[in-house]
Amino acid sequence: MICAGIDAGSRAVKAVLVDSRSLATLGSSVLDQGVHQDRTALAAIEQLLAPRGLGRRDVARIVATGYARNIVEFADTTITEITCHACGVRHQMPSARTVIEIGGQDSKLLRLADDGRVRDFAMNDRCAAGTGRFLEMVAGKLEVPLGRLGEIAALATNPAAISSMCVVFAETEIIGLLASGAHPQDIIAGVLGAIASRVAAMVGRRLEAPVAFTGGVAMVPGMDSALAGVLGRSVTVVNYPQMTGALGAAILAARSCGQSEKG
Amino acid sequence: MTDAPARITLDQWDVRYARLRAGGLAEPSYGGPLGRHLADGDRRLAKLRYDNSPAALRLWNFLLTEEDRLFAARQAGRKIVGVMKDLGTAAAMAMSLPNVTAFYPDGAWWIPCLMEHGSGVLEVAASLGLDDSFCPVRAMLGAFATGEHFPRPDLLVCSAGAVCDDFSAIAQLVEHLGNAILWWEMPARRRPADGEPAVPLPAGFTAPASQVAFVRGELDRVRKALGELAGLELDDQALAAGIARANHARGVLDELRLLAYSAEPCPMPALEMLIAEMLIIHYCSDRDEAPAVLEGLLAETRRRVDARLGVLPAGAARIFWVNPVADLRVMNLLEDCGGRLCGTELLFCHSLEPIPANLPPMEALARTALADPMVGAVRDRAERICAEIIRFGAEAVVVSRIPGASHCALEGGLIGGIIGGRLGLPVLEIEAPELSDSMMPTLRTRLEAIVETVKERRR
Numbered sequence: 231m232i233c234a235g236i237d238a239g240s241r242a243v244k245a246v247l248v249d250s251r252s253l254a255t256l257g258s259s260v261l262d263q264g265v266h267q268d269r270t271a272l273a274a275i276e277q278l279l280a281p282r283g284l285g286r287r288d289v290a291r292i293v294a295t296g297y298a299r300n301i302v303e304f305a306d307t308t309i310t311e312i313t314c315h316a317c318g319v320r321h322q323m324p325s326a327r328t329v330i331e332i333g334g335q336d337s338k339l340l341r342l343a344d345d346g347r348v349r350d351f352a353m354n355d356r357c358a359a360g361t362g363r364f365l366e367m368v369a370g371k372l373e374v375p376l377g378r379l380g381e382i383a384a385l386a387t388n389p390a391a392i393s394s395m396c397v398v399f400a401e402t403e404i405i406g407l408l409a410s411g412a413h414p415q416d417i418i419a420g421v422l423g424a425i426a427s428r429v430a431a432m433v434g435r436r437l438e439a440p441v442a443f444t445g446g447v448a449m450v451p452g453m454d455s456a457l458a459g460v461l462g463r464s465v466t467v468v469n470y471p472q473m474t475g476a477l478g479a480a481i482l483a484a485r486s487c488g489q490s491e492k493g
Numbered sequence: 494m495t496d497a498p499a500r501i502t503l504d505q506w507d508v509r510y511a512r513l514r515a516g517g518l519a520e521p522s523y524g525g526p527l528g529r530h531l532a533d534g535d536r537r538l539a540k541l542r543y544d545n546s547p548a549a550l551r552l553w554n555f556l557l558t559e560e561d562r563l564f565a566a567r568q569a570g571r572k573i574v575g576v577m578k579d580l581g582t583a584a585a586m587a588m589s590l591p592n593v594t595a596f597y598p599d600g601a602w603w604i605p606c607l608m609e610h611g612s613g614v615l616e617v618a619a620s621l622g623l624d625d626s627f628c629p630v631r632a633m634l635g636a637f638a639t640g641e642h643f644p645r646p647d648l649l650v651c652s653a654g655a656v657c658d659d660f661s662a663i664a665q666l667v668e669h670l671g672n673a674i675l676w677w678e679m680p681a682r683r684r685p686a687d688g689e690p691a692v693p694l695p696a697g698f699t700a701p702a703s704q705v706a707f708v709r710g711e712l713d714r715v716r717k718a719l720g721e722l723a724g725l726e727l728d729d730q731a732l733a734a735g736i737a738r739a740n741h742a743r744g745v746l747d748e749l750r751l752l753a754y755s756a757e758p759c760p761m762p763a764l765e766m767l768i769a770e771m772l773i774i775h776y777c778s779d780r781d782e783a784p785a786v787l788e789g790l791l792a793e794t795r796r797r798v799d800a801r802l803g804v805l806p807a808g809a810a811r812i813f814w815v816n817p818v819a820d821l822r823v824m825n826l827l828e829d830c831g832g833r834l835c836g837t838e839l840l841f842c843h844s845l846e847p848i849p850a851n852l853p854p855m856e857a858l859a860r861t862a863l864a865d866p867m868v869g870a871v872r873d874r875a876e877r878i879c880a881e882i883i884r885f886g887a888e889a890v891v892v893s894r895i896p897g898a899s900h901c902a903l904e905g906g907l908i909g910g911i912i913g914g915r916l917g918l919p920v921l922e923i924e925a926p927e928l929s930d931s932m933m934p935t936l937r938t939r940l941e942a943i944v945e946t947v948k949e950r951r952r
Contacts, residue, residue, distance in 0.1 A: 297934065297935075297938065309945065310941045310942040310945055311938065312938075312942035312945065312946070313942060313945045313946070313949070336935075347946075347949045348919070348942075348945075348946045349917075349919060349946075350946075351919070351921070351942060351946070352922065353935075353938075353939060434906075435910075
């Protein structure tokens with residue numbers, strides 16, 4: 231039997247299919263989020279099913295998560311990103327005690343108990359300074375592909391000091407830095423550091439190792455080391471970090487079917 | 494529509510009201526359909542869900558007619574006293590006089606929530622220099638300036654000293670508008686030093702005897718001013734009678750809270766409990782009717798508990814709530830997300846405690862005033878919250894912050910840390926402005942997540 235998870239995020243819709251018994255991942259897809267969010271979610275799941283000659287009826291249960299989860303009308307139920315990311319991380323990295331997730335428009339901190347349950351969590355979604363949107367703004371301003379930010383930042387010799395308090399002010403700072411001749415690599419390294427500082431402020435004194443890093447921003451090379459530098463702890467990027475929420479949702483769907491062989 | 498406990502909309506209430514009236518529902522003078530308050534401008538009411546009991550109807554009507562009551566009191570020649578930055582003490586003193594009506598101008602912070610953008614009080618406050626970087630209590634300044642929400646008081650008393658910066662600034666601007674204020678000083682409560690004479694306070698706190706004596710002296714000035722205003726001596730006998738009345742109301746509320754927060758399934762919604770608790774600060778300007786309203790709510794709650802009836806499905810996540818919300822919708826949202834209220838600390842827990850009746854009245858009032866959670870250390874407040882969490886068996890805690898409120902901004906994280914460390918419960922911090930419509934999705938995610946966390950912990 232197959233179960234599915236859909237993470238309808240602010241920037242992308244992710245879908246994962248799992249075997250409900252073994253919880254093995256059967257496939258995953260990512261689509262850019264659109265105006266018609268329900269249709270995008272449907273397309274993401276059908277993109278997985280069609281090549282396998284499967285239809286919606288072959289999926290025993292679908293769980294939707296993400297900020298647009300309630301728009302996914304074909305889902306059987308919804309579960310928050312907090313619970314889904316915890317589940318997805320637990321599946322991939324059972325030893326994790328702290329999860330940092332940075333997505334397109336928010337960032338989250340999860341503290342996990344030994345059995346993987348959420349002990350506590352905090353979210354930042356009032357300010358873009360600790361989110362992927364900050365990186366998008368910088369990439370656009372510096373005319374650099376998003377995927378190359380980390381590579382370029384690695385060349386920095388004198389990382390710039392960027393405000394970690396507000397993206398709007400940070401943009402002004404970046405314009406000023408460019409005007410004063412600062413190198414793009416130093417600016418990018420400064421931005422990665424600013425995001426890491428913002429997340430570290432949310433973490434406060436609540437950090438317990440091992441630390442798992444997930445969410446779309448975890449795919450940016452160099453972001454993990456920027457975080458590790460600020461936190462003073464090593465940070466492990468989970469496999470396919472963008473898919474963690476959808477994976478967790480799929481696993482929770484399987485669990486609710488009562489068929490999974492694993493917890 | 495059945496009579497089973499339920500949360501219903503304003504429209505549904507008006508239908509139900511017609512049916513109850515046809516069935517012989519007896520109402521006080523301020524009774525009537527809830528929908529009329531919407532027509533009067535309380536737009537927020539259309540977006541709330543209410544308990545469907547006649548007792549809740551009475552509670553809402555009592556709350557929403559306070560302005561009428563105050564203007565009627567003025568017409569009747571009663572003396573109007575505004576007790577600012579006072580959470581139950583000066584109000585109890587003022588209401589010990591037969592010809593005085595006391596009210597709580599600070600309560601104007603709820604006007605924008607009830608009237609949404611229709612009141613204009615925040616805009617007026619902004620024009621007077623207080624924008625949205627200040628606590629929502631700035632609505633009080635707008636209300637004083639427009640004079641539309643309460644009559645100009647004959648006497649204004651306000652505590653100073655251990656008061657948050659925002660409130661201090663707002664109150665001073667109220668005075669600059671030409672509203673003379675009798676200031677009385679409340680010191681920051683401290684723990685007695687070794688060997689220093691100490692006295693116990695309500696809520697389990699202690700304070701140096703010298704601080705209590707100082708507050709007693711300050712309250713004596715208030716007492717004198719109240720007596721002069723009323724043309725009557727506010728003697729110990731009158732104060733003792735006022736304290737007895739206050740303690741009766743507090744006792745009713747205490748019983749209501751214990752039942753509502755402990756019983757399973759949840760017998761009374763969070764929103765009605767929030768309003769009920771708020772009544773105790775200043776009785777909605779009617780010292781005689783407020784206890785009766787609370788008694789009605791208690792009787793309904795008891796009836797439901799005895800019949801094992803709930804207004805929410807059994808098994809809701811038991812949430813302890815810290816700090817009042819500026820937007821009443823958030824209390825509905827908690828329940829929509831699968832939670833229920835299971836204890837509160839809304840910044841005035843000392844007003845829920847009985848005023849010591851075995852002490853001289855002014856001593857008792859001074860000790861009660863000094864037990865205010867906002868004038869002591871965060872640690873004291875957190876300890877009190879921990880005790881209440883244990884009392885009601887809460888499974889998680891929500892610390893609610895109000896943008897611009899300087900007190901909430903700093904305390905929330907510290908309290909959350911202490912609670913989490915001591916009790917090991919999940920603690921969620923949220924921030925909700927007066928009108929949180931645009932934030933509802935994110936608030937929903939957080940509240941759903943804390944409910945999921947609680948339910949996962951039960952397994």
